[in-house]
Amino acid sequence: MTKRTPTGAAVLQPHVTQAITDAVFDELALHGYGRLSMEAVAKRAEVGKSALYRRWPSKQDMVVAALSEFSVPLAEVPDTGSLRGDLLATVTAVRDWLTHPRFATILPDLTAEAVRTPALSEAIAATIGEPRRALGAVTLRRAIDRGELPADLDFEIALDLVAAPVYWRLSVRRAEVEPDYLERLVDHLVRALQC
Numbered sequence: 001m002t003k004r005t006p007t008g009a010a011v012l013q014p015h016v017t018q019a020i021t022d023a024v025f026d027e028l029a030l031h032g033y034g035r036l037s038m039e040a041v042a043k044r045a046e047v048g049k050s051a052l053y054r055r056w057p058s059k060q061d062m063v064v065a066a067l068s069e070f071s072v073p074l075a076e077v078p079d080t081g082s083l084r085g086d087l088l089a090t091v092t093a094v095r096d097w098l099t100h101p102r103f104a105t106i107l108p109d110l111t112a113e114a115v116r117t118p119a120l121s122e123a124i125a126a127t128i129g130e131p132r133r134a135l136g137a138v139t140l141r142r143a144i145d146r147g148e149l150p151a152d153l154d155f156e157i158a159l160d161l162v163a164a165p166v167y168w169r170l171s172v173r174r175a176e177v178e179p180d181y182l183e184r185l186v187d188h189l190v191r192a193l194q195c
Contacts, residue, residue, distance in 0.1 A: 016047055020062075021070075024062060026044055028105075029102070032109040033106075033109055034109075036063070037059070041062070060120055061123075064128070067124070068128050068131070070100075070102070070103065071103070072127075072128060072132060074093055075097070075131070075132040077089045077090050082148070083146070083148040083193070084186055084190055087139075087186045091162065094167070095177055098166065098167060098171060099177075110124070136162060140155060140158055143193075148194070149194060161193070162193075
């Protein structure tokens, strides 16, 4: 007996999923997480609410999936062959993520909402924070394998140290990233991580 390809409601069409994801970002930017509704997302995406519920059981699941699909791939950094090159690629990727027009407008609201809503905070940590940190750990392990970092490196502190300055500068201080800022930052990171 051969399997038949499902048709109709059983098939999740990628273009519909993309339209919904775009609508999620648009609604988050306009109204924030607290006022976002499945109805508004469905209307903006020009789909029925059932199209959303076929993909995600709740608003939180829908938002976290959209954020994860956007955020995690941006943390993938190619092997440049050196710790300095990998760190520069990493902090550049963090800057690009935090300044992306779609993400930058919703990050402050999501950060505040995550403080108020522990379940959202846990979901974001599990589906975005942990995968992004795992990708960062790959970069650090490469440097250990090349002999550029000590084998007993404290990964938790190192991962915080790499991403935090860019987040602090852009999201907390709201300061510019001057043309040479990332280069100077990486010089400090290399020295700090090699201790």
